[in-house]
Amino acid sequence: MGVLRNILNSRSDKGGNFFSVLYKILGFKPKNILHYRKAFTHRSLNIKDEKGNAVSFERLEFLGDAMLSAVIASHLFKAVPGGNEGYLTKMRSKVVSRKHLNELGKDLKLIDHVQTNIPKDQFGANIHGNLFEALIGAIYLDRGYKYCKRFIYERVIDPYVDIEQLEGQVISYKSLFIEWCQKEKREFDFEVYEDTGNDEIKHFAVKLRLDDKVVAKARATSKKKAEEKTAKRAYYALQNKIT
Amino acid sequence: MGVLRNILNSRSDKGGNFFSVLYKILGFKPKNILHYRKAFTHRSLNIKDEKGNAVSFERLEFLGDAMLSAVIASHLFKAVPGGNEGYLTKMRSKVVSRKHLNELGKDLKLIDHVQTNIPKDQFGANIHGNLFEALIGAIYLDRGYKYCKRFIYERVIDPYVDIEQLEGQVISYKSLFIEWCQKEKREFDFEVYEDTGNDEIKHFAVKLRLDDKVVAKARATSKKKAEEKTAKRAYYALQNKIT
Numbered sequence: 001m002g003v004l005r006n007i008l009n010s011r012s013d014k015g016g017n018f019f020s021v022l023y024k025i026l027g028f029k030p031k032n033i034l035h036y037r038k039a040f041t042h043r044s045l046n047i048k049d050e051k052g053n054a055v056s057f058e059r060l061e062f063l064g065d066a067m068l069s070a071v072i073a074s075h076l077f078k079a080v081p082g083g084n085e086g087y088l089t090k091m092r093s094k095v096v097s098r099k100h101l102n103e104l105g106k107d108l109k110l111i112d113h114v115q116t117n118i119p120k121d122q123f124g125a126n127i128h129g130n131l132f133e134a135l136i137g138a139i140y141l142d143r144g145y146k147y148c149k150r151f152i153y154e155r156v157i158d159p160y161v162d163i164e165q166l167e168g169q170v171i172s173y174k175s176l177f178i179e180w181c182q183k184e185k186r187e188f189d190f191e192v193y194e195d196t197g198n199d200e201i202k203h204f205a206v207k208l209r210l211d212d213k214v215v216a217k218a219r220a221t222s223k224k225k226a227e228e229k230t231a232k233r234a235y236y237a238l239q240n241k242i243t
Numbered sequence: 244m245g246v247l248r249n250i251l252n253s254r255s256d257k258g259g260n261f262f263s264v265l266y267k268i269l270g271f272k273p274k275n276i277l278h279y280r281k282a283f284t285h286r287s288l289n290i291k292d293e294k295g296n297a298v299s300f301e302r303l304e305f306l307g308d309a310m311l312s313a314v315i316a317s318h319l320f321k322a323v324p325g326g327n328e329g330y331l332t333k334m335r336s337k338v339v340s341r342k343h344l345n346e347l348g349k350d351l352k353l354i355d356h357v358q359t360n361i362p363k364d365q366f367g368a369n370i371h372g373n374l375f376e377a378l379i380g381a382i383y384l385d386r387g388y389k390y391c392k393r394f395i396y397e398r399v400i401d402p403y404v405d406i407e408q409l410e411g412q413v414i415s416y417k418s419l420f421i422e423w424c425q426k427e428k429r430e431f432d433f434e435v436y437e438d439t440g441n442d443e444i445k446h447f448a449v450k451l452r453l454d455d456k457v458v459a460k461a462r463a464t465s466k467k468k469a470e471e472k473t474a475k476r477a478y479y480a481l482q483n484k485i486t
Binding site for chain 2: 053069081
């Protein structure tokens with residue numbers, strides 16, 4: 001690794017500066033800075049290691065993507081105890097979407113630190129997310145899963161992963177249910193009516209029919225909530241068929 | 244968790260037996276056996292936790308799958324320093340294929356310990372792999388990433404992941420190259436000829452043409468090796484286009 005270290009270090013922007021840049025981004029001190037140098041090395045530099053293997057951030061993307069998926073999976077598993085496998089998978093794909101990863105990489109201004117032989121404005125839109133994944137890969141190699149997890153909590157989960165928002169806006173059981181009906185060419189109907197009964201505040205009830213058979217009912221304080229609750233019940237009742 | 248623990252424990256096959264079964268499968272002592280009970284609970288039991296969430300191994304499959312992917316990714320990253328992102332992704336998908344996971348679950352006889360209300364012979368073929376994934380999820384919850392990794396090394400990587408075999412039999416650069424040509428509707432030709440030169444043993448050389456232009460050449464001691472070497476060179480030379 002000696003020669004490679006020299007090549008990578010010689011490209012350092014102003015010596016020790018890279019260390020303080022990293023410290024700021026990571027929130028902890030890196031141990032082996034070489035992993036991070038690779039995470040910011042574009043293949044256009046044509047750097048090879050002693051065995052002739054190309055050195056760039058691309059391989060680290062693969063590793064970082066896997067670690068990110070694992071940490072997000074474990075978070076969602078604990079945070080959404082009522083979500084089944086298919087639901088958790090969909091939630092995760094929203095969190096680790098290309099669009100979201102690009103935003104994360106952009107926020108950290110990772111592109112400012114890339115070493116490249118091609119002009120930075122020629123990179124595609126995904127450069128930001130790719131660098132973000134590669135950085136996570138480098139963290140794993142440098143400090144292991146624990147620090148990876150810590151970084152992902154600080155930079156992704158705590159600031160951005162709002163379960164209620166994900167549940168409400170991004171995926172609803174109603175939309176999952178409707179999607180399934182359309183795919184399976186089944187008829188459905190959400191019948192909504194006021195049903196306050198003896199409650200103090202206004203309530204709504206929903207009857208959900210699938211091919212004219214009532215498959216679920218629920219009551220709640222808004223039409224939207226009642227529909228969602230009904231769809232959720234139907235979703236779980238039919239889960240063998242739906243997922 | 245008290246009530247749930249009682250329900251799950253009451254289904255135990257002969258009391259403390261489950262602990263020793265687990266110890267044998269895991270190779271270490273489980274701390275919180277409840278996670279493993281869930282990993283062997285089929286949804287047909289209709290067990291719910293205090294909040295009404297269904298308890299079965301299905302959610303654990305999601306978690307276990309993510310951990311398995313992460314550990315295999317980190318292994319391949321280190322074991323195949325010459326493989327690029329696309330290559331590593333393909334290698335991983337071979338290791339964690341449904342077929343392979345089913346074999347792993349079957350070898351451990353996980354199905355023997357499932358608690359279910361439907362006859363075991365009515366389970367689909369994927370039950371073995373699903374249980375294997377769920378078990379990994381339970382290990383993660385019980386003992387964290389480190390033990391997950393240890394289990395996966397002992398049960399998957401050390402006995403089954405032979406890089407050379409994966410490289411040679413499962414994916415070859417030649418097949419990757421040919422796949423790409425077919426997709427892109429490009430013409431290719433592997434021209435093989437004897438070229439022993441001054442060597443003591445017989446050698447073969449290969450000229451690989453893409454649309455009549457020679458894009459790579461290589462020599463080796465067998466026709467197959469020479470073709471593979473040539474395809475690998477072409478693959479890396481064209482990697483911007485291929486991946």
